[in-house]
Every structure is written in C-alpha cells, then in structure tokens.
Amino acid sequence: MRASSVNQIILKTLEQDQSxxxxxxxxGRIRDNLPAVNQSTVYRALERLxxxxxxxxxxxxxxxxxxxxxxxxxxxxxxxxxCNQVITIDDxxxxxxxxxIERQHDFQVVTNHLILFGRCSACRERMPE
Amino acid sequence: MRASSVNQIILKTLEQDQSxxxxxxxxGRIRDNLPAVNQSTVYRALERLxxxxxxxxxxxxxxxxxxxxxxxxxxxxxxxxxCNQVITIDDxxxxxxxxxIERQHDFQVVTNHLILFGRCSACRERMPE
DNA sequence: AATTATAATGCAATAATTTGCAGTTGCAAT
DNA sequence: ATTGCAACTGCAAATTATTGCATTATAATT
Incomplete structure (x- = not known):
C-alpha cells in the first residue's frame, strides 16, 4: 500500500458518511476496497488526521x-x-x-468536537436528585 | 467483598493521591489491601463514581x-x-x-474535567504552520 | 425472620486500542 | 542512479476497556 494514501481514503470515507x-x-469500509490495509494503519492514520x-x-x-x-x-x-439522548449544539x-483561551493562554485549541456529559431536562424532571 | 465499599476505597485512594x-x-493500589477485587469491579465502580x-x-x-x-x-x-505539555486552567x-449551556438547553453538565488539545505558544513559534 | 427486588461482584470472553520492531516507501540531496 | 533520512506500514503481542451471565450482597417489604 502506497504510504499515506490511506489518509485520503479515510477522509473520503468519512466525508461520504455524514454520521x-x-x-x-x-x-471495515476500507477493507471492502483495499483488503491489504492493517488495523493499526487505520488507527494511526486517524490519529494523524x-x-x-x-x-x-x-x-x-x-x-x-x-x-x-x-x-x-x-x-x-x-x-x-x-437516557443517552444526544443533543447537538452549535459552535x-x-x-x-x-x-x-487562545487569548489568555496563547494556546491554539485544535479540539474540534466537544462532548459534554450531563442530564437532560426530561431526566432531571423524571428523577430529580 | 462487601458490595460497594469498593466505591469508598477507590475514593480514598484517589483523594490520597492528588495526581x-x-x-x-x-x-494495583487496591489489590495491595484487597487482593480479592476484580478488574471489572474497579472499572464499574469508577463508572459509578x-x-x-x-x-x-x-x-x-x-x-x-x-x-x-x-x-x-x-x-x-x-x-x-x-510537546505534551499540560497546562492547568481554572474553572x-x-x-x-x-x-x-444549562440555561440555553436546560441541560445540567456533569462533565467536570475538560481536556482541550492544541498547540502551546512555544510550539507555535518553533513550528509555525 | 422470610421474601422479593435491585444493585454489585467475579469470572471469562471479547472488543477496542496501543506499541515495538523490522521492513517499505517517498523524497530530497547528492 | 544512489544514498540517507524520515515517515508509513504490517504484524504480532500487550494493554486497556467492555460485556454477558451466574452468583452474592444490600435494601426494602411483608
């Protein structure tokens, strides 16, 4: 496998699939096209991306x-x-x-998908603390 | 093992150790005192806590x-x-x-330890994009 | 105290992720 | 072309984390 075309293939796969x-x-999806790709290659490519x-x-x-x-x-x-409900919030x-943070700590945040856990309104009503 | 005294032991362990x-x-540390505790019990207790x-x-x-x-x-x-530097920021x-978020989405955030990845000032200077 | 329900545990199997290391590949500089 | 270096890959092993199920413990009820 040509080095790092894997990056492109993964990107394309992710772009096709919105979810x-x-x-x-x-x-799994990459295997369909390119049987000869190893698992750790996928993990490492994802890490790079x-x-x-x-x-x-x-x-x-x-x-x-x-x-x-x-x-x-x-x-x-x-x-x-x-209840595992997922609420999407805008940016x-x-x-x-x-x-x-960037101003105060001169730190460029790359994290681009934040997940915050907690309790939704319905569950708070259903079972208040 | 008495059910869920594990919670207390883990809490105590974590409180002793600030890091x-x-x-x-x-x-490992719990095993020192209580050899008869299973791995999954620890994971599950941590999940509960x-x-x-x-x-x-x-x-x-x-x-x-x-x-x-x-x-x-x-x-x-x-x-x-x-550079893997860890910067601690206040709350x-x-x-x-x-x-x-709590006001806008009526969602009580429980997440209490946020990790944001990015590039510190030194590394940005050293290797600008 | 006996009875039920609910939650916590152990164990073993499985799944998800990471790592070490040797071998390839891509690319730039001879 | 050849060399050298850094990045990428495969493979297998090790780590980390999760899950199903039978058993045991706790708590609540009668």
Whole structure:
C-alpha cells in the first residue's frame, strides 16, 4: 500500500458518511476496497488526521470512539447520562470560549468536537436528585 | 467483598493521591489491601463514581484514561499535541460556558474535567504552520 | 425472620486500542 | 542512479476497556 494514501481514503470515507463512525467501521469500509490495509494503519492514520484537525475524535460514552470529517460548520454534543439522548449544539458559545483561551493562554485549541456529559431536562424532571 | 465499599476505597485512594491515576494504577493500589477485587469491579465502580460526579475521567491522550477525585475547586487542562505539555486552567471561564449551556438547553453538565488539545505558544513559534 | 427486588461482584470472553520492531516507501540531496 | 533520512506500514503481542451471565450482597417489604 502506497504510504499515506490511506489518509485520503479515510477522509473520503468519512466525508461520504455524514454520521459518526467508529475506527472499526472505518476499517471495515476500507477493507471492502483495499483488503491489504492493517488495523493499526487505520488507527494511526486517524490519529494523524485528528492531529491535523481534519477529523474529530469523540468519546460519546459508547464502547468506542467515533470519528467524523471536520467540515465547514462545527458542532458539538451534549450527551445525557441517563437516557443517552444526544443533543447537538452549535459552535458559537464554544468558539467564544476557545478564543478566550487562545487569548489568555496563547494556546491554539485544535479540539474540534466537544462532548459534554450531563442530564437532560426530561431526566432531571423524571428523577430529580 | 462487601458490595460497594469498593466505591469508598477507590475514593480514598484517589483523594490520597492528588495526581491523575489510570484505572490500572488504581486497581494495583487496591489489590495491595484487597487482593480479592476484580478488574471489572474497579472499572464499574469508577463508572459509578464518575456518573455521580465524584470523580472525573479524562482522556489526556496517553494510552489510558485518568481518574481524579473531584474536590472543591475544579480545574481543567490544555494539552499540547506537540510537546505534551499540560497546562492547568481554572474553572471560571469553563463554568461560565456550562452555565450558558444549562440555561440555553436546560441541560445540567456533569462533565467536570475538560481536556482541550492544541498547540502551546512555544510550539507555535518553533513550528509555525 | 422470610421474601422479593435491585444493585454489585467475579469470572471469562471479547472488543477496542496501543506499541515495538523490522521492513517499505517517498523524497530530497547528492 | 544512489544514498540517507524520515515517515508509513504490517504484524504480532500487550494493554486497556467492555460485556454477558451466574452468583452474592444490600435494601426494602411483608
């Protein structure tokens, strides 16, 4: 396998699929076309892409991390610990925080997919503390 | 083993140790006193404690997640992807964001230890994009 | 105290992820 | 072309984390 065309293939795979894919799912889809790609190659390519800010990695509290191509508009998620509901929130507030951090700490945030765990309104009503 | 005294033992272990411990390290320390505790019990106890907001779980980009007792003052971290430097930041800005989210989405954030990846100032100078 | 329900545990199997190391590949400079 | 170096890959082993199921413990109820 030609070195690092894997990056491109993974990116294309993620772009076709809008939803969050696990490393194993990505591995599976790539295998369909290129049987001769190893698992750790996929993990390492994903790591490179995440590092470069081209894909996001998120632990949504499922067994496995999920990956996604970073497109124009970012989004983030609130995950309810009780009912597992996933709420998508837009980037404005988060970007503002990141800008603050960048100014205060001179630190360029690359994290591009934030997952915040907690309790949704329905679950709070259903079972108040 | 008396059910769920494990919770207390883990909490005590984490409180004694200020630093971030991995599940394996916690497992190791508990074994010293209580050989008859299983790995999955430790993982499950940590999960419970995290869910209850008593300990924080963070993937700092090392191989394993790290756990910490949640004390009075929260803190969060910026982790440089290049040099692995860990910058500790205080809670104020983050809490403000969480409050916003709580107001806008009626969602109570439990996440209590945020890790943001990016590039520290030194590395940005050393290797500008 | 006996009875039920609910939650916690151990164990073993499985899944997900990481790592070490040797071998390839791509690329730039001879 | 050849050399040298850094990045990428495959493979296998090791680590880290999760899960299913039978058993045991705790708690609540009668």
């Amino acid at each position: 969050h894919l696990t490393a194993q799912q990505i591995y 995440a590092h470069a800010g081209q894909v996001s990695v998120s632990d949504m509290g499922l067994g496995a991390a999920v990956y996604e191509a970073v497109g124009g508009e970012q989004h983030h998620h609130l995950v309810c610990q009780e 404005a507030a988060i970007q503002a925080l990141f800008n603050d | 971030h411990l991995t599940a394996q390290q916690i497992y 995290a869910h209850a907001g008593q300990v924080s779980v963070s993937d700092m980009g090392l191989g394993a997640a790290v756990y910490e007792a949640v004390g009075g003052e929260q803190h969060h971290h910026l982790v440089c992807q290049e 104020a800005a983050i809490q403000a964001l969480f409050n916003d």
